[in-house]
Amino acid sequence: MTQRRRSATRRRVAAIAAAGVLLAGFGSAAPVQAADTNLVVNGGFEDGLVGWFVNNGNATDGAILSSTTDAYSGSSAVLVTNRATTGSGPMQDLSGKVQAGQTYTLSARIKYENAASPATKQFFATMHYGGGTYTNLVSVTATRGQWAHFNGQFTIPASQGVGTARLFFETPWTSTPAADPNLHLMDFTLDDVSVVGAAPPAPPSKTIEVVGKLPGEHNPLIGHKFGADGYGFVHDGRVYMYMTNDTQGYAPDPTTGVSPGINYGDINQITVISTTDMVNWTDHGEIQVAGPNGVAPFTNNSWAPGMAKQVVDGQEKFFLYYANGGGSSNVITGASPVGPWTSERTSTLIDSRTPGTEGVAWRFDPAPLVDDDGEAYLYFGGGPAATSMPPAERFNNPKNLRAIRLGDDMVSTVGSAAVVDAPVAFEAAQVFKRDGRYYLSYSSHFGGSDFGGPQTPLPGYPGGGQIGYMISDDPMVWPKETYAGVLFPNQSQFFGAGTGGNNHQSVFEYEGRYYFTYHGPTLNKRINGNTTQGYRSPHIQELAFNADGTIRQVVGDYAGVDQVRDFDPYRVFEAETFGWSKGVATAKVDGGSAEFGGTAPNLVVRDIDNGDWTALSSVDFGAGAGSLTAKVRPLAAGGTIQLRLGAADAPVVATIPVDAPLGQWTELTTGLTGVSGVHDVYFTYAGPAGADLFEIDTWAFAAGTGAELPVEVSAQARCVAGKAYVAVQARNGHDGPVDVVLESAYGQRSVSDVAPGANAYQQFASRTASVAAGSATVRVTGAVDGRSVTTVRTAEHSAAGCGD
Numbered sequence: 001m002t003q004r005r006r007s008a009t010r011r012r013v014a015a016i017a018a019a020g021v022l023l024a025g026f027g028s029a030a031p032v033q034a035a036d037t038n039l040v041v042n043g044g045f046e047d048g049l050v051g052w053f054v055n056n057g058n059a060t061d062g063a064i065l066s067s068t069t070d071a072y073s074g075s076s077a078v079l080v081t082n083r084a085t086t087g088s089g090p091m092q093d094l095s096g097k098v099q100a101g102q103t104y105t106l107s108a109r110i111k112y113e114n115a116a117s118p119a120t121k122q123f124f125a126t127m128h129y130g131g132g133t134y135t136n137l138v139s140v141t142a143t144r145g146q147w148a149h150f151n152g153q154f155t156i157p158a159s160q161g162v163g164t165a166r167l168f169f170e171t172p173w174t175s176t177p178a179a180d181p182n183l184h185l186m187d188f189t190l191d192d193v194s195v196v197g198a199a200p201p202a203p204p205s206k207t208i209e210v211v212g213k214l215p216g217e218h219n220p221l222i223g224h225k226f227g228a229d230g231y232g233f234v235h236d237g238r239v240y241m242y243m244t245n246d247t248q249g250y251a252p253d254p255t256t257g258v259s260p261g262i263n264y265g266d267i268n269q270i271t272v273i274s275t276t277d278m279v280n281w282t283d284h285g286e287i288q289v290a291g292p293n294g295v296a297p298f299t300n301n302s303w304a305p306g307m308a309k310q311v312v313d314g315q316e317k318f319f320l321y322y323a324n325g326g327g328s329s330n331v332i333t334g335a336s337p338v339g340p341w342t343s344e345r346t347s348t349l350i351d352s353r354t355p356g357t358e359g360v361a362w363r364f365d366p367a368p369l370v371d372d373d374g375e376a377y378l379y380f381g382g383g384p385a386a387t388s389m390p391p392a393e394r395f396n397n398p399k400n401l402r403a404i405r406l407g408d409d410m411v412s413t414v415g416s417a418a419v420v421d422a423p424v425a426f427e428a429a430q431v432f433k434r435d436g437r438y439y440l441s442y443s444s445h446f447g448g449s450d451f452g453g454p455q456t457p458l459p460g461y462p463g464g465g466q467i468g469y470m471i472s473d474d475p476m477v478w479p480k481e482t483y484a485g486v487l488f489p490n491q492s493q494f495f496g497a498g499t500g501g502n503n504h505q506s507v508f509e510y511e512g513r514y515y516f517t518y519h520g521p522t523l524n525k526r527i528n529g530n531t532t533q534g535y536r537s538p539h540i541q542e543l544a545f546n547a548d549g550t551i552r553q554v555v556g557d558y559a560g561v562d563q564v565r566d567f568d569p570y571r572v573f574e575a576e577t578f579g580w581s582k583g584v585a586t587a588k589v590d591g592g593s594a595e596f597g598g599t600a601p602n603l604v605v606r607d608i609d610n611g612d613w614t615a616l617s618s619v620d621f622g623a624g625a626g627s628l629t630a631k632v633r634p635l636a637a638g639g640t641i642q643l644r645l646g647a648a649d650a651p652v653v654a655t656i657p658v659d660a661p662l663g664q665w666t667e668l669t670t671g672l673t674g675v676s677g678v679h680d681v682y683f684t685y686a687g688p689a690g691a692d693l694f695e696i697d698t699w700a701f702a703a704g705t706g707a708e709l710p711v712e713v714s715a716q717a718r719c720v721a722g723k724a725y726v727a728v729q730a731r732n733g734h735d736g737p738v739d740v741v742l743e744s745a746y747g748q749r750s751v752s753d754v755a756p757g758a759n760a761y762q763q764f765a766s767r768t769a770s771v772a773a774g775s776a777t778v779r780v781t782g783a784v785d786g787r788s789v790t791t792v793r794t795a796e797h798s799a800a801g802c803g804d
């Protein structure tokens with residue numbers, strides 16, 4: 001193998017032929033492969049040209065790839081024509097798949113037909129490591145008109161950077177290939193490409209290891225992922241939050257833990273969470289809205305969502321609006337608030353074609369309103385003011401926001417957009433209705449040349465980066481006179497250094513209260529010790545009104561809003577529901593949700609290590625829980641789930657050993673006693689250090705019968721022949737037989753079928769001359785009214801010393 005720098009002028013060293021050495025001896029002395037993963041996608045070209053493109057390492061490396069039926073195997077291969085350079089050939093990106101220091105086996109079939117070309121011709125499989133670094137991997141000398149077989153191994157040097165690793169096929173280099181195109185630039189056909197070796201490395205963990213939402217606090221809403229531009233939406237007694245997926249581009253360095261700054265261009269997913277109590281949130285995962293695999297693949301980004309529901313043609317549908325970057329807005333349609341999702345459009349909903357948007361720089365941030373009469377509106381827009389206005393007007397009344405009617409189908413607009421003359425407006429218009437009046441809130445700009453140069457706002461107008469609001473009697477009429485004040489100052493006023501910047505809010509009503517959503521990089525700040533990289537987290541505060549309908553300015557805090565009801569544990573609920581968490585992540589899995597239905601997404605809690613935990617706030621166990629069932633998938637032996645009440649370090653009240661077969665989803669149950677009333681519930685996870693212990697899908701508590709078995713227990717420490725013993729006794733006071741488990745620090749004994757009035761007894765030997773004071777546990781199981789009931793009792797014993 002030879003590695004060299006390939007300059008822009010394609011000057012090469014001459015040692016290319018040495019690459020052929022790779023072939024020598026292969027088949028007779030091949031080292032054993034550590035793994036057998038094929039890293040090439042669509043190597044047989046049976047899926048057309050998916051995964052392949054023309055080598056573009058240099059601007060001159062042009063060619064045309066087309067699918068041909070002249071295949072070595074299957075029904076198609078790739079034909080390479082119009083080659084401009086010797087490097088012009090099919091390329092596939094193996095970045096992130098191949099690893100330095102690993103050995104791979106490369107196989108491919110290649111053929112050329114040109115009668116004017118030489119009778120034999122050498123071809124190379126080559127890796128472009130970025131810049132001018134190219135390495136020939138495997139060579140073959142083909143005979144004209146016959147399929148030749150690349151079949152060799154290559155080892156990537158341990159020192160080779162593989163951040164960029166792109167495989168392509170070419171002919172030996174010359175600086176002037178056009179001088180003899182039959183020799184250097186012949187067409188060729190390629191099929192059955194494989195690169196087999198170690199499986200691609202797992203991507204670096206994005207798991208947030210710190211406690212990002214502190215126990216007892218309700219902001220940020222979640223601590224295990226980010227989410228920005230939250231939009232609150234209520235349906236069927238449940239609050240949903242739709243958010244820009246700030247976690248998508250989050251990439252903490254494995255060593256420093258610090259991610260590069262957020263890149264909004266990476267974001268084409270929307271994150272959804274929901275709650276019925278405002279503290280315990282269910283993670284519904286991400287909607288792949290935009291991008292090549294998105295619901296609406298004609299859009300590239302999905303920022304700043306807005307949500308509405310409407311009955312269309314007799315069917316209730318859900319409409320998720322979003323910003324396709326700064327230039328346009330779009331909408332997708334859901335069968336429920338969590339999908340499934342479809343696109344009714346083939347082009348963006350709001351763009352430069354939309355009447356009345358002339359002079360709007362950013363046709364983004366769409367927020368819908370469905371009025372009581374069924375009429376629907378969309379508010380959108382933002383960005384630099386039109387330069388045709390005088391500087392003072394550009395600053396104070398930039399007229400960059402718009403209101404427009406939505407069609408009955410909710411995926412079209414009607415008529416022309418009307419100007420929303422919001423003072424110092426920047427973006428993020430959103431409207432809610434209260435007592436027959438419409439409230440429009442929006443984010444204010446930071447001034448600068450986009451808004452007419454340095455100025456101060458008119459008296460009463462918002463400063464930079466604040467949330468202002470207006471009150472109007474007409475959802476389409478927003479003159480500057482409807483401005484009502486500042487609703488929320490900048491979040492940096494409450495959350496300190498590093499939390500500034502623009503905000504994006506919404507207001508929604510839930511069970512008679514109004515709530516204000518906003519974001520701040522508060523989780524980012526906790527991760528990185530007060531430095532932030534722009535990753536934002538959702539917050540909610542309650543909104544209060546004055547008697548005249550104006551809004552009391554919102555104060556941001558970590559306490560957040562009250563829990564509006566206790567959590568009901570007596571049902572199957574998703575484990576990806578929690579109020580607080582430490583060290584876990586979530587991932588979508590196939591199949592529907594046990595709690596939300598077969599077409600709803602289902603997630604599992606993963607990346608569970610020893611010491612991680614999840615917790616639910618204010619769980620009401622009523623008269624008492626009888627059992628806890630977990631649906632888990634063990635990944636390592638020796639893991640346990642512990643149930644604690646009140647704190648992550650409170651005493652363990654129950655344990656579920658996760659000792660089912662590895663890799664399989666299993667339901668495991670433990671009996672519970674003494675768990676009644678209202679508690680914060682902590683599920684703490686334990687097991688071998690360094691192991692990925694298990695995943696959890698759902699929890700279910702079952703209420704206890706309320707019945708208890710009458711049992712009298714006692715424990716005594718005593719001495720026999722100089723040795724200390726602990727004697728434990730249980731008397732069956734029940735009217736039927738019971739099974740009894742007696743347990744002390746020195747052992748356990750099970751006694752079956754203890755008759756009414758009879759005793760179970762065991763004297764446990766300490767095998768030492770003394771025992772410390774302690775307790776014994778007695779677990780009694782019997783039938784009450786035909787149901788199995790377990791009652792657990794403890795008995796204290798004193799210390800005993802048996803010396804001499």
Ligand SMILES: [Ca+2]
Nearest residue numbers: 044073074076
């Ligand atoms: Ca093929």
Ligand SMILES: [Ca+2]
Nearest residue numbers: 583607608609
């Ligand atoms: Ca973890």
Ligand SMILES: [Ca+2]
Nearest residue numbers: 574575603697
């Ligand atoms: Ca689940």
